[in-house]
Amino acid sequence: MSESDPYQFQHSSLLVVISGPSGVGKDSVLRSLKELGLPFRFVPTMNTRARRPDEVNGVDYHFVSTEQFITLLERGELLEHALVYGDYKGIPKQPVREALASGLDVVLRVDVQGAATIKRLIPQAVFIFLTTASEAELNDRLSQRKTETPDSLRLRIATAREEMQRVPEFDYVVVNRDSRLDDAVQDVIAIIRSEHCRVQQRVVTL
Helix, strand or coil, rough: CCCCCCCCCCCCEEEEEECCCCCCCHHHHHHHHHHHHCEECCCCCECCCCCCCCCCCCEEEECHHHHHHHHHHCCEEEEEEEECCCCEEEEEHHHHHHHHHHHCEEEEEEEEEEHHHHHHHHCCCCEEEEEEECCCHHHHHHHHHCCCHHHHHHHHHHHHHHCCCCCHCCCCCCCCCCCCHHHHHHHHHHHHHHCCCCCCCCCCCC
16 A cells, blocks of 8 residues: 555565365366466476376476476575475476566465475465365375375375374465365455455565
8 A cells, every 4th residue: 555645555466375285176276267367377386207198298387307407406496396205396486586577466386395485485475275175085086096006195195194284384274175176266266365455465575
């Protein structure tokens, strides 16, 4: 709000971090937000794992080799990074800077470990924890994906239990119930709208 003119409201660009355990539907929520044509920029995570059949390079993730990833890491060009299930993931800094400079909101999709790193660096960001209605529901989703070995599936379930303990570190929690994806998407939209109505805007610097 302008001190000279109380009727001049200035909305700052938000950095919105959507996180949560594997299998809660982060990709589905983002896909729906994009389909609705909302004015935001999505910065894909860099990932060294193999691309799944339904994923598009540069849209869902930026798939790079381990060597490429380590080069960027050594140059200090990653906002956050982690070794997750044996593969590297990270958010490149430059696309985030460019997206914020565009004046639009910026959305990142990261794992819980990555969200904690970003919160230490950019506490002004908006942190949303996405979850399922129950552990049984999450287990069913992970099993139905059929993309993991039995050992990998057990690891993801165990990791999800640990990650659920970190909900208090986030600003908001959104429950993505089975067959209720639209409700979760609308909750995320409501959060973003409410943040833009804050008297004290979140100003992100990177």
